[in-house]
Amino acid sequence: xxxxxxxxxxxxxxxxxxxxAVTIVVGIFAPLFAPHDPYEVHMELRYASxxxxxxxxxxxxxxxxxxxxxYGIRPSVLWVLAALALSVGIGAILGFIAGYFRGKTDAxxxxxxxxxxxxxxxxxTLALIGVLGVGFENILLAFILSKWAWFARVIRxxxxxxxxxxxxxxxxxxxxxxxxxxxxxxxxVSFSDIVVxxxxxxxxxxxxxxxxxxxGLGIQxxxxxxxxxxxxxxxxxxxxxxxxxAPGLTIIIVVMALxxxxxxxxxxxxPKLMSSQNKSYRNATTSAGKLQGKEVA
Amino acid sequence: xxxxxxxxxxxxxxxxxxxxFLTFILNNLSPMDPAEVVLQAQGVPVITDELIAQTRAELGxxxxxxxxxxxxxxxxxxxxxxxxxxxxxxxxxxxxPAFLNTLKLTLVSIIVIIGLSIALGVICAxxxxxxxxxxxxxxxxxxxxxxxxLLAGLMTWYFSVKLDLLPTSGMDxxxxxxxxxxxxxxxxxGIYFRIVRSSMLSNLNEDYVLYGRACGLPEKTITLHILRNxxxxxxxxxxxxxxxxxxxxxxxxxxxxxxGLGTLSVKSILSRDFPMIQAYVLILAVAFVLFNTFSxxxxxxxxxxxxxxx
Numbered sequence: 001x002x003x004x005x006x007x008x009x010x011x012x013x014x015x016x017x018x019x020x021a022v023t024i025v026v027g028i029f030a031p032l033f034a035p036h037d038p039y040e041v042h043m044e045l046r047y048a049s050x051x052x053x054x055x056x057x058x059x060x061x062x063x064x065x066x067x068x069x070x071y072g073i074r075p076s077v078l079w080v081l082a083a084l085a086l087s088v089g090i091g092a093i094l095g096f097i098a099g100y101f102r103g104k105t106d107a108x109x110x111x112x113x114x115x116x117x118x119x120x121x122x123x124x125t126l127a128l129i130g131v132l133g134v135g136f137e138n139i140l141l142a143f144i145l146s147k148w149a150w151f152a153r154v155i156r157x158x159x160x161x162x163x164x165x166x167x168x169x170x171x172x173x174x175x176x177x178x179x180x181x182x183x184x185x186x187x188x189v190s191f192s193d194i195v196v197x198x199x200x201x202x203x204x205x206x207x208x209x210x211x212x213x214x215x216g217l218g219i220q221x222x223x224x225x226x227x228x229x230x231x232x233x234x235x236x237x238x239x240x241x242x243x244x245x246a247p248g249l250t251i252i253i254v255v256m257a258l259x260x261x262x263x264x265x266x267x268x269x270x271p272k273l274m275s276s277q278n279k280s281y282r283n284a285t286t287s288a289g290k291l292q293g294k295e296v297a
Numbered sequence: 298x299x300x301x302x303x304x305x306x307x308x309x310x311x312x313x314x315x316x317x318f319l320t321f322i323l324n325n326l327s328p329m330d331p332a333e334v335v336l337q338a339q340g341v342p343v344i345t346d347e348l349i350a351q352t353r354a355e356l357g358x359x360x361x362x363x364x365x366x367x368x369x370x371x372x373x374x375x376x377x378x379x380x381x382x383x384x385x386x387x388x389x390x391x392x393x394p395a396f397l398n399t400l401k402l403t404l405v406s407i408i409v410i411i412g413l414s415i416a417l418g419v420i421c422a423x424x425x426x427x428x429x430x431x432x433x434x435x436x437x438x439x440x441x442x443x444x445x446x447l448l449a450g451l452m453t454w455y456f457s458v459k460l461d462l463l464p465t466s467g468m469d470x471x472x473x474x475x476x477x478x479x480x481x482x483x484x485x486x487g488i489y490f491r492i493v494r495s496s497m498l499s500n501l502n503e504d505y506v507l508y509g510r511a512c513g514l515p516e517k518t519i520t521l522h523i524l525r526n527x528x529x530x531x532x533x534x535x536x537x538x539x540x541x542x543x544x545x546x547x548x549x550x551x552x553x554x555x556x557g558l559g560t561l562s563v564k565s566i567l568s569r570d571f572p573m574i575q576a577y578v579l580i581l582a583v584a585f586v587l588f589n590t591f592s593x594x595x596x597x598x599x600x601x602x603x604x605x606x607x
Contacts, residue, residue, distance in 0.1 A: 115315050118589070120544030123581045130566045130574035131326050207444050211548045214446045215563055227444070234450050234552075241454045248447040255442035 006268040013264030016257035023254055024081075027073030036064035038071040038224050047240055056246050059229070060236060065246050068224035072247070075136060075219055076226040077254065080206050083140040088198045090144070091151025098152065099159030100182060109152065116149035122208075129217055136219040139212050143205065151197060158193035162186050192269035199262035203255040210251060226251050301597050301604045309590050313583060317373070320579045321366050324571050332356060334569055335382050378576035383568050388576045391561065396580060398468060399550070399557035403542045405474055406481040411535055413486045418493025418531075419524060425498065437487035449480045449552040466554035477553045481546065485538065492534050496527040529600060536592020540585040 008014045026033045035055070042062030050057045056065040098106040119127070128142035162168065163186065171181050210227030212218040219225040226247045233243035332352040336344050353359055357368070372379070378388035421430040440448075453476060457465040464473050500506065500523045509519045543558075550559030558577060565573035597604045 115312065115319070118312060118316060118586050119578070119582045120541060120585045122547055123544040123578055123585075126547065126562055126566060127320075127323055127574060127578040130562075130569070130571070130578075131323055133569070134567065203442065207442075210444060211446060214444070215548060215551055217563065217566060227446075230444070230447060230450070234446075237450055237454050238458050241451075244447065244450055244454075248444070248451075251444055251447070252439070252442050256438065259438065259442060 003268055007261075007264050010264050010267075012260055016260035016264070019253065019257040020261055023073055023077055023257075026070055027078050030071050030074060034064075034067035034070045036067045038063060038067040039222050040064070047236075047243075057243075059243060060232060065229075065243075068229060069226070069246060069250055072224040072226045072229060072250075075213075075223065076206060076210055076251075079136070079140060080209050081202070083143050083209075084147075084198060084202055084205055087144040087147040088151050088194065090148040091153075092155050092194055094148070094152040095155030096159055096182060096186070099156040100163050100178070100186065102160075102163075106156075110156070113149040113153050116146070117153070119146070121146055125208075125212070126217075129212070134217050134220070136213070136223075136225075139209060139218045143209065147201075147205075154197050155190070155194055158190045159186060162189050196262070196266045196269060199258070199265055202262065203258040206251070206255055206258070298598065298604065302594060305590055305594060305597075309586060312586055316582045316586065317370055317579060318366065320575055320582065321369055323578065324575050325362075332358060334571065373576075373579065378579075379572040381565075381573055382570045383565075388572050392558070392573070392576055392580065395556060395558045395561045398555065399543060399546060399559065402474070402477060402481075402546060402550070402555060402557060403539065406478045406485075406542060406546075407535070407539055409478055409482045410485045410489060410538065413482060414489035414493050415528070415531065417486065417490040419497060419520075421490070422494045422497035422501065423520065433490070437490065440483050441487040443484075445480055445484045446548050446552050448483060449476070449549060452476055452480065453552075468556055473553075477546075477549050477555055480549050480552075481542065485542070489531070489534060489538070493527065493531050496530040497523060500527045529596075532599065533592060533596045536595060537589065539592075540588040543584055543588075544581050 007017060040063060042058065045054070045058045045062035046060060048054060048058040048062065054064050054066065056069070059065055059068070094109055098109040116124075124146035125139065125142040128145060129138055132138040132141065168181060168185055171185060176184075209218065210225065210230075213225045213227035214231045216228075216231065219228055221228070229247040230244060230251075233240075233247065236243060330349065330353075332349045333344060335352055335356070336348060341348065357365060360368075369379075376389045376393075378392070380386060381388055381391060384391075417433055421433055424430050453465050456463045456476065463475055464470075467473055503526075506519060506523060509522065546555075546557065547559035547563060549555070550557045551563055554560065558581070562574065562577045564570075565577065
């Protein structure tokens with residue numbers, strides 16, 4: 001709650017957070033919010049412009065664009081979130097093991113990470129899709145398999161710095177079990193690092209996954225997904241460029257909101273950055289820039 | 298420095314071996330039998346068990362796993378990646394030219410990216426909080442949230458269709474470079490200029506800047522000193538950028554029908570052309586590792602402190 005209060009103090013972050021929250025809620029309860037069936041074809045309404053009945057108009061098969069956008073939240077945002085959570089989860093577990101126990105386990109795990117990270121992200125995903133076949137589940141799987149190494153690396157660094165701290169050494173000395181030290185003393189403090197790392201790559205991940213759907217490697221018709229809607233719009237780009245507008249703007253707004261929330265989270269979770277309001281913003285944006293720079297790699 | 302290079306190379310060779318091995322087993326992980334894929338791709342109407350066995354023998358699939366790996370590795374070192382399942386042509390005759398095309402696109406883009414990021418980063422850092430700084434940062438925030446394929450689509454629609462100034466696709470003259478390079482540059486400058494800017498800013502508060510000012514050095518000389526120190530971070534990031542770009546031009550390439558690796562790989566994936574996918578992954582991973590090693594060496598040459606930790 002404290003955290004929420006801090007974020008809400010920043011107006012931009014508050015707006016962004018509400019955009020993200022609304023998107024997620026609307027996505028979960030898509031059937032309640034969508035005015036029409038997203039798969040219902042009306043050939044007489046092809047390329048119809050916006051009307052009261054169809055607020056954002058109709059696409060090349062006369063389907064309701066607004067309903068398709070709303071249903072598209074599920075694959076474009078919610079499933080991406082699930083994939084992100086899974087790969088962060090794997091990364092966190094391995095990162096904790098490597099950072100806390102060090103020694104041989106650490107060395108082996110980090111060498112595996114080195115190998116995983118020596119395949120460029122896109123190539124790894126393409127290779128896995130090549131092996132598993134085209135499909136949305138396979139893209140998500142490929143993302144989980146190719147991203148965990150990066151998370152493990154970052155989380156390990158965070159954990160290492162706490163594992164060396166005095167109070168952990170003390171806990172060890174008085175014979176607290178390793179499991180208990182991790183749960184009680186390391187997870188709570190490193191949680192903020194994990195949240196920041198995860199949230200800062202959420203936006204980029206949405207863009208990349210929708211890009212694969214755009215290429216036709218991801219979700220297949222007739223399912224609604226934002227990248228695929230843009231691909232469908234591109235085919236009639238020369239005659240009806242306005243069809244690119246709705247899905248394009250939706251992606252931009254959601255990703256921008258996510259990036260702002262991630263920056264705000266970083267400031268709110270790190271008390272050091274809060275000390276001087278003005279400086280904190282600069283630090284937050286620059287470190288986010290660094291994270292993203294690495295993430296692309 | 299010599300010792301550093303030797304140690305670095307010694308670390309790279311096993312890594313390359315592991316990568317090649319992983320790429321090799323990738324093919325074997327596939328749920329479909331390669332022999333079956335070949336037969337399907339060649340349009341054989343009835344696929345019998347004998348036919349599959351015969352094709353397996355032709356492809357050398359009946360040999361033990363490790364022997365196949367070493368045979369494959371030896372062939373790869375001679376740029377023989379096998380034949381495409383679909384067209385039957387040697388993979389390298391298709392991949393080679395495509396790799397060159399992608400490399401050209403990447404190199405032009407990286408020059409634009411480096412130039413723009415340094416220029417914008419330096420200007421924004423020197424005029425921190427000014428109108429230009431704020432607007433550049435605002436625009437970059439907007440552009441990093443924009444999918445590159447949307448930007449590509451909008452730009453083709455405006456410049457190629459509406460104004461009819463530039464070609465929509467292909468790679469015919471220097472004019473074909475303009476749109477793809479712009480799209481690639483826009484998505485990366487937003488990230489890299491912030492890195493240049495923040496490293497300039499952190500250097501601005503260093504003692505040597507204060508000392509230089511106190512000694513009455515002209516602002517221009519001080520700026521040059523700051524620039525030299527802050528470019529160190531930038532160089533390591535830019536060194537990483539070339540391999541990253543090589544692997545991530547897929548989307549832009551297929552939007553602009555650029556005859557490069559990206560377009561080729563998407564086509565091969567859709568037709569399940571395994572030798573092509575395998576060669577693509579191997580070439581890019583090796584290029585990635587080599588460029589990374591090279592950029593590490595460059596950094597070590599520039600900064601002696603880095604030579605110690607390895």
